[in-house]
Amino acid sequence: MRRLPLTLLTASLLLATGAANATTTTTIPAAAVKTAERLRDQALHDNTAYQVVESLTTEIGPRLAGSPADQRARDWAVAKFKALGFDKVYTEPVTFPLWQRRSESGAIVAPFPQPLVLTALGYSPATPKGGLTAQVVKFDSLATLKAADPAGIEGKIVYVDYQMHRQKDGHDYGMGSAVRVAGPVIAAEKGAAGYLLRSAGTDAHQRIAHTGVTGFRDPAKAIPAAALSNPDADQLDRVLAYGKPVTVKLALDCGIVGEYTGANVIGEITGRKHPDQVVAIGGHLDSWDPGTGAIDDGAGVAIAMAAAKLIHDLPQRPDRTIRVVAFANEEMGLWGGRAYAEKHAKEVRQFQLGTESDFGAGPIWRMSASVKPQAHDAIMQIAKVLAPIGVAYDAKRLGGGGSDLSQMHAKGMAALTLTQDGTHYFDWHHTSNDTLDKIDPKELAQNVAAYAAFSYMAAEADGDFGSAPGAFKGDGAED
Amino acid sequence: MRRLPLTLLTASLLLATGAANATTTTTIPAAAVKTAERLRDQALHDNTAYQVVESLTTEIGPRLAGSPADQRARDWAVAKFKALGFDKVYTEPVTFPLWQRRSESGAIVAPFPQPLVLTALGYSPATPKGGLTAQVVKFDSLATLKAADPAGIEGKIVYVDYQMHRQKDGHDYGMGSAVRVAGPVIAAEKGAAGYLLRSAGTDAHQRIAHTGVTGFRDPAKAIPAAALSNPDADQLDRVLAYGKPVTVKLALDCGIVGEYTGANVIGEITGRKHPDQVVAIGGHLDSWDPGTGAIDDGAGVAIAMAAAKLIHDLPQRPDRTIRVVAFANEEMGLWGGRAYAEKHAKEVRQFQLGTESDFGAGPIWRMSASVKPQAHDAIMQIAKVLAPIGVAYDAKRLGGGGSDLSQMHAKGMAALTLTQDGTHYFDWHHTSNDTLDKIDPKELAQNVAAYAAFSYMAAEADGDFGSAPGAFKGDGAED
Numbered sequence: 001m002r003r004l005p006l007t008l009l010t011a012s013l014l015l016a017t018g019a020a021n022a023t024t025t026t027t028i029p030a031a032a033v034k035t036a037e038r039l040r041d042q043a044l045h046d047n048t049a050y051q052v053v054e055s056l057t058t059e060i061g062p063r064l065a066g067s068p069a070d071q072r073a074r075d076w077a078v079a080k081f082k083a084l085g086f087d088k089v090y091t092e093p094v095t096f097p098l099w100q101r102r103s104e105s106g107a108i109v110a111p112f113p114q115p116l117v118l119t120a121l122g123y124s125p126a127t128p129k130g131g132l133t134a135q136v137v138k139f140d141s142l143a144t145l146k147a148a149d150p151a152g153i154e155g156k157i158v159y160v161d162y163q164m165h166r167q168k169d170g171h172d173y174g175m176g177s178a179v180r181v182a183g184p185v186i187a188a189e190k191g192a193a194g195y196l197l198r199s200a201g202t203d204a205h206q207r208i209a210h211t212g213v214t215g216f217r218d219p220a221k222a223i224p225a226a227a228l229s230n231p232d233a234d235q236l237d238r239v240l241a242y243g244k245p246v247t248v249k250l251a252l253d254c255g256i257v258g259e260y261t262g263a264n265v266i267g268e269i270t271g272r273k274h275p276d277q278v279v280a281i282g283g284h285l286d287s288w289d290p291g292t293g294a295i296d297d298g299a300g301v302a303i304a305m306a307a308a309k310l311i312h313d314l315p316q317r318p319d320r321t322i323r324v325v326a327f328a329n330e331e332m333g334l335w336g337g338r339a340y341a342e343k344h345a346k347e348v349r350q351f352q353l354g355t356e357s358d359f360g361a362g363p364i365w366r367m368s369a370s371v372k373p374q375a376h377d378a379i380m381q382i383a384k385v386l387a388p389i390g391v392a393y394d395a396k397r398l399g400g401g402g403s404d405l406s407q408m409h410a411k412g413m414a415a416l417t418l419t420q421d422g423t424h425y426f427d428w429h430h431t432s433n434d435t436l437d438k439i440d441p442k443e444l445a446q447n448v449a450a451y452a453a454f455s456y457m458a459a460e461a462d463g464d465f466g467s468a469p470g471a472f473k474g475d476g477a478e479d
Numbered sequence: 480m481r482r483l484p485l486t487l488l489t490a491s492l493l494l495a496t497g498a499a500n501a502t503t504t505t506t507i508p509a510a511a512v513k514t515a516e517r518l519r520d521q522a523l524h525d526n527t528a529y530q531v532v533e534s535l536t537t538e539i540g541p542r543l544a545g546s547p548a549d550q551r552a553r554d555w556a557v558a559k560f561k562a563l564g565f566d567k568v569y570t571e572p573v574t575f576p577l578w579q580r581r582s583e584s585g586a587i588v589a590p591f592p593q594p595l596v597l598t599a600l601g602y603s604p605a606t607p608k609g610g611l612t613a614q615v616v617k618f619d620s621l622a623t624l625k626a627a628d629p630a631g632i633e634g635k636i637v638y639v640d641y642q643m644h645r646q647k648d649g650h651d652y653g654m655g656s657a658v659r660v661a662g663p664v665i666a667a668e669k670g671a672a673g674y675l676l677r678s679a680g681t682d683a684h685q686r687i688a689h690t691g692v693t694g695f696r697d698p699a700k701a702i703p704a705a706a707l708s709n710p711d712a713d714q715l716d717r718v719l720a721y722g723k724p725v726t727v728k729l730a731l732d733c734g735i736v737g738e739y740t741g742a743n744v745i746g747e748i749t750g751r752k753h754p755d756q757v758v759a760i761g762g763h764l765d766s767w768d769p770g771t772g773a774i775d776d777g778a779g780v781a782i783a784m785a786a787a788k789l790i791h792d793l794p795q796r797p798d799r800t801i802r803v804v805a806f807a808n809e810e811m812g813l814w815g816g817r818a819y820a821e822k823h824a825k826e827v828r829q830f831q832l833g834t835e836s837d838f839g840a841g842p843i844w845r846m847s848a849s850v851k852p853q854a855h856d857a858i859m860q861i862a863k864v865l866a867p868i869g870v871a872y873d874a875k876r877l878g879g880g881g882s883d884l885s886q887m888h889a890k891g892m893a894a895l896t897l898t899q900d901g902t903h904y905f906d907w908h909h910t911s912n913d914t915l916d917k918i919d920p921k922e923l924a925q926n927v928a929a930y931a932a933f934s935y936m937a938a939e940a941d942g943d944f945g946s947a948p949g950a951f952k953g954d955g956a957e958d
Contacts, residue, residue, distance in 0.1 A: 058717045061593030069593075114540030114548075114771070117911060206685060207770070207911040231914045235771070238537045238915075291686070292593070292714070432596060432686040435710045436717075 026378040026463030032318075035460075036385050036453040039310050043449035044389070049306035050441040052080060053299055053361075057292040057436045064289040065329035066098040066260035073285050074265050077301070077326045081267030084309045086324075087317075088270060091263035092343060094328040096335040098260035099123055101289060102253040106226065109133055109247040112239055117229040118196070119290065120252045121180060122213035122332045124225040127194070131251035132157070132224055134193045138240055142179050145186055154191035157248055158183075161233060166202045170359070170422035176200030181215040184225040188216075194250050195225040198233035203427040207231050210430045211288050213332045224252050262286075262328040264336045267305070269312045271321040271459065278323040279458045280354035280413070281307065281451055284330035284337075284404060291434030295425065299439060299447070300357035300402075301326045307451035311459075318459035320352055327404040330358070331430075337404025341411050345469075348412040353458040353465045355416040356402025360429075361439040362421035363446045365390055367454075368397035370475050371414040372466020378457070379465075382416075385453050389446055391418070398475050409472060414465035418450055505857040505942030514939075515864050515932040518789050522928035523868070528785035529920040531559060532778055532840075536771040536915045543768040544808035545577040545739035552764050553744050556780070556805045560746030563788045565803075566796075567749060570742035571822060573807040575814040577739040578602055580768060581732040585705065588612055588726040591718055596708040597675070598769065599731045600659060601692035601811045603704040606673070610730035611636070611703055613672045617719055621658050624665055633670035636727055637662075640712060645681045649838070649901035655679030660694040663704040667695075673729050674704040677712035682906040686710050689909045690767050692811045703731050741765075741807040743815045746784070748791045750800040750938065757802040758937045759833035759892070760786065760930055763809035763816075763883060770913030774904065778918060778926070779836035779881075780805045786930035790938075797938035799831055806883040809837070810909075816883025820890050824948075830892040832937040832944045835881025839908075840918040841900035842925045844869055847876035849954050850893040851945020857936070858944075861895075864932050868925055870897070877954050888951060893944035897929055 028036075056076060063073040074091065081089040099122055106116040137156045139145040145160055162179045164172040177200055184195040199210035209229045216222035228236060240246050265285060271277060283300020287293020304324045311322050327336030344351075353371070367386055369379050383393035400406050401415030409415040421443075428434045458465070507515075539555050542548040553570065560568040578601055585595040616635045618624040624639055641658045643651040656679055663674040678689035688708045695701035707715060719725050744764060750756060762779020766772020783803045790801050806815030823830075832850070846865060848858050862872035879885050880894030888894040900922075907913045937944070 054717070058714065059591045061587075061591065061714075108540075112538045112540065205912070205914075205916050206687075207914065208686065231912070231916050234916055235537065235540075235914070238533070433684070433710070435684075435686065435714070437684050437710055437713060 024374055024463055026375045026461050026465065028378050028381045028457045028461050032457055032460035033381060033385060035314065036456045039456055040385060040389060040449040040453040043310055043452050044445050046306065046310065046445060046448065047441055048309055049302040049444045049448045050439065052302035052305050053294060053439060054436055055080065056298045056301065057294045061292045062289045063285065063287050063293060065096065065262060065286040065332055070262050070286065074263055077265035077285055080305065084305060085312055086267035086269060088268040091265050093261050093263050094336045094339040095259060095261045096329050096332065097256045098258050099256050099332060100254060104226065104254065105251045107249050108239060109249050111242065111244045111246065116232045117207050117209055118226040118232065119209035119211045120254045121184065121211060121225045121227060123216040123222060123256065124214060124252060125219065125222050125255045127224045127250050127252045131249045132194050133247060133249040136240065136246045136248050142183055145183060148190065150190040153187065155193050157194040157196055158187035158192040159196040159236065161198050161237065163198060164200055164202050164426055166423050168421055168423050169419065170425055173200060173426060177212065180212050180227065184214045184223065185216060188221055188223045192223055194223055197227050199227040199229055201230065201426050201429060201431065204230045208431045208433055211290060212430045219256055224250055226250060226252060264328050264340055265326040267324045269308050269322040270317060271319055272317040273319040275321050277320040277350050277352050279320060279352050279455045280323045280325060280405060280408065281455055282325035282327060282356050282405065283358055285326040286329050286331055288331055288430045290432035292436065293434060294436045295360040295434050295438050296429055297330065297358045299361035299444060303357045303444065303447045303451055306448045307455055310452045311456050318456055320459040322455050322459060330404050334404055334407060337407040340404065341407035344408065345411045348467055348469055351408060351413040351467045353414050353416060354401055354405045354408060355399065355418060356405040357447060357451065358403045359420045359422050360425040361444045361447065362423065362425065363390060363443045364418045364420050364450045365392065366419040367391050367393045368417045369399040370409065370472050372471065374463060375414065375465040378461050382454050382457050385457065386450050389449050391450055412467055412469045412471040414467045416454065420447065503853055503942055505854045505940050505944065507857050507860045507936045507940050511936055511939035512860060512864060514793065515936045518935055519864060519868060519928040519932040522789055522931050523924050525785065525789065525924060525927065526920055527788055528781040528923045528927045529918065531781035531784050532773060532918060533915055534559065535777045535780065536773045540771045541768045542764065542766050542772060544575065544741060544765040544811055549741050549765065553742055556744035556764055559784065563784060564791055565746035565748060567747040570744050571819065572740050572742050573815045573818040574738060574740045575808050575811065576735045577737050578735050578811060579733060583705065583733065584730045586728050587718060588728050590721065590723045590725065595711045596686050596688055597705040597711065598688035598690045599733045600663065600690060600704045600706060602695040602701060602735065603693060603731055604698065604701045604734045606703045606729050606731045610728045611673050612726060612728040615719065615725045615727050621662055624662060627669065629669040632666065634672050636673040636675055637666035637671040638675040638715065640677050640716065642677060643679055643681050643905055645902050647900055647902050648898065649904055652679060652905060659691050659706065663702065664694045667700055667702045671702055673702055676706050678706040678708055680709065680905050680908060680910065683709045687910045687912055690769060691909045698735055703729055705729060705731060743807050743819055744805040746803045748787050748801040749796060750798055751796040752798040754800050756799040756829050756831050758799060758831050758934045759802050759804060759884060759887065760934055761804035761806060761835050761884065762837055764805040765808050765810055767810055767909045769911035771915065772913060773915045774839040774913050774917050775908055776837045778840035778923060782836045782923065782926045782930050785927045786934055789931045790935050797935055799938040801934050801938060809883050813883055813886060816886040819883065820886035823887065824890045827891040827948055828946055830887060830946050832893050832895060833880055833884045833887060834878065834895040834897060835884040836926060836930065837882040838899045838901050839904040840923045840926065841902065841904065842869060842922045843897045843899050843929045844871065845898040846870050846872045847878045847896045849878040849888065849951050851950065853942060854893065854944040857940050861933050861936050864936065865929050868928050870929055891946055891948045891950040893946045895933065899926065
């Protein structure tokens with residue numbers, strides 16, 4: 001996951017204000033609701049999703065966008081869709097800058113020489129041969145960095161010390177990711193030689209650094225940037241507290257080496273009545289390289305594949321198509337999601353409803369929706385089916401569609417958000433610790449239950465959810 | 480910590496069988512007991528130990544025996560003893576083989592290529608240039624490896640998959656350390672090309688490997704040996720479960736490069752009446768290199784220093800000397816402890832009582848003793864003073880004196896063991912995670928309370944605890 005779902009509480013909320021503009025009311029036939037309830041209950045005892053994420057993380061492991069494992073992961077996804085019996089399996093190309101990580105290390109040079117556990121950030125350039133050695137200047141927040149005089153920054157390594165804490169909705173990542181994405185750009189603009197942050201992670205006692213993308217868009221203006229593990233940030237804080245100048249050496253061998261064309265991998269359960277109308281679900285296939293991408297986002301791919309597989313196994317196909325997208329290179333800037341939205345923008349009316357799973361494998365506890373007023377009843381029907389598995393509908397929040405599918409929502413696709421319990425997500429997110437053992441098979445199955453039930457209902461609905469070009473601009477879902 | 484305290488329940492237990500052979504009974508004067516109670520209560524509100532371990536881990540950080548940080552740590556210890564006001568500060572040389580770790584990496588090569596998180600073990604030689612690539616052969620236990628036909632091992636990488644679990648007394652480390660110490664030697668004897676174990680650690684979900692020493696004594700017979708993190712061992716197990724041949728590559732750049740002379744650093748609070756008679760306490764100054772040696776064993780050094788400092792601050796010196804030893808190179812084979820015992824063997828009768836702290840920074844919950852019958856009453860007096868801070872005396876167990884001081888006990892020194900709560904000790908032991916944040920200042924202070932109180936009482940006792948050449952051979956404390 002790169003970005004949190006939209007939480008624009010100030011936006012106008014059409015659902016809450018009734019269906020004044022609706023001409024017809026969308027509902028889900030009683031038979032479809034019953035089938036959805038069966039799918040939901042069946043999913044709780046189905047371990048397909050766990051088998052899928054186990055297969056992906058074991059057979060492919062880490063799959064950094066553009067790495068040799070990227071190709072292996074695509075081959076895996078095509079083969080897995082086919083093995084699960086999807087009606088149609090295909091890929092769509094996605095082109096992006098190819099960033100490579102070759103090696104990384106760091107150390108306090110003075111006054112107390114010792115190594116530091118750190119990891120280079122996405123799009124960070126390499127340090128010069130022999131490393132970058134410079135004095136550290138610390139900021140407690142992004143705001144103080146923004147306000148700082150460049151004179152105190154020039155030629156130094158800027159260190160921003162923002163500490164994330166655990167929350168169910170993971171909201172500290174709003175600031176944590178800003179420190180990682182925007183911080184390096186601001187530091188570079190002020191003449192910094194390098195950038196360090198306290199990892200955007202909630203594992204306060206683990207000597208494991210959290211990688212992630214920076215906001216560097218112009219390689220000529222980028223500076224070496226890395227994240228310290230939380231205990232290493234504590235240590236740097238203690239060393240700085242002695243009040244002497246602190247010198248750090250960064251040795252990062254990484255950088256953009258060209259362009260790469262990967263692909264979104266797509267599998268479909270073809271609709272019986274309206275094959276060209278789709279319910280879009282998915283996750284992203286790429287992962288950061290230190291872990292095996294289990295919670296980010298093997299789980300999302302597995303949840304969507306397993307939900308569609310349950311629908312596939314019904315006696316007959318649903319009215320509309322269930323489309324599962326395993327997106328390319330979400331991690332380094334929603335490349336797969338943006339390519340997908342550009343390619344399919346003109347078909348936006350054919351997207352009945354969509355949402356992506358990209359916040360780990362914890363149980364879903366909240367549903368929110370960005371749909372048009374005519375879909376109010378249908379949303380309430382979906383909410384009623386999901387309530388028994390612990391999902392509460394929050395009518396005051398918008399749905400954003402998830403990370404990559406946020407881009408299709410921005411084009412006008414009606415979208416849900418199914419919010420997972422992210423209490424521990426940022427313990428492991430973007431680290432070597434993102435491994436299969438962090439997934440509870442029962443919690444994963446609860447996710448599948450929600451995705452299977454809502455997808456089926458949306459596919460069987462009489463009427464639509466309001467998708468249209470630019471339909472959700474008022475919600476902050478700007479293109 | 481390298482070895483667990485002796486738990487030879489089958490040994491004859493003199494304390495429990497009365498004082499038939501004693502000619503005089505050792506007791507602690509009432510005034511000394513009162514002072515010990517005051518020291519105990521005062522220690523609970525004293526943060527000297529935390530300040531000491533913070534200073535060591537921040538200013539020196541990792542201090543692998545023989546590294547440049549080894550010299551800095553000795554200088555630090557001398558300066559710290561002096562700053563705390565110890566009456567006498569000196570060093571005694573300790574010579575040992577110099578083992579260096581330069582770099583390490585590993586990967587599954589086939590059938591599912593991906594990196595592995597691992598760490599080289601102490602005394603492991605380097606792999607050949609280009610690394611060692613070989614098929615993995617797995618054993619579930621040391622016993623099955625011992626029983627295995629060399630034909631199935633020759634030229635392969637032996638992998639032993641023993642999983643430690645958390646316990647208060649850490650007893651799984653008995654087997655965990657055997658798999659690490661003896662396993663590589665057995666594998667080498669059977670012709671293995673390399674050795675891997677599941678880390679001897681209880682952090683089942685952390686992608687952090689646990690280093691530690693092997694039993695290699697003859698470099699000519701040693702093979703490259705490394706520990707996988709627990710999640711990496713899980714992953715290797717999953718890959719092996721596909722039933723195809725699994726090839727792993729190890730690239731370890733490490734090995735013995737010569738000999739090094741470090742030193743035990745010793746600080747004393749000189750006894751008023753019997754300056755040549757000593758109560759010996761301490762910890763070890765060296766640490767493994769991935770962490771900063773906070774729980775292993777900065778805590779032990781700090782507990783002993785702070786306990787002696789409290790006694791130093793009394794209006795007058797105790798009858799006997801309090802000697803704090805910060806031992807050299809405990810980690811790679813009790814080099815400091817063995818050198819100390821060899822040097823001081825003939826003075827063993829002058830060692831009133833001794834014990835070392837080397838099991839982390841958790842609270843002490845149990846006391847056991849290896850003393851002669853005449854000291855029964857004195858031990859009961861000590862136990863009574865420690866009981867209010869949660870220390871239960873276990874008359875059925877022996878005291879071993881701790882890691883390095885076990886060697887002096889083997890020469891005949893009467894010894895206590897003050898057992899700490901080690902529930903989480905093996906989560907962090909010998910890893911990068913051995914950092915200051917794992918220490919609770921209040922729990923550390925409880926340790927100081929126990930060490931200050933017992934040391935003072937032993938130093939003030941009327942009579943001895945039975946130290947004499949070879950006095951504890953019957954307890955299994957063989958020289």
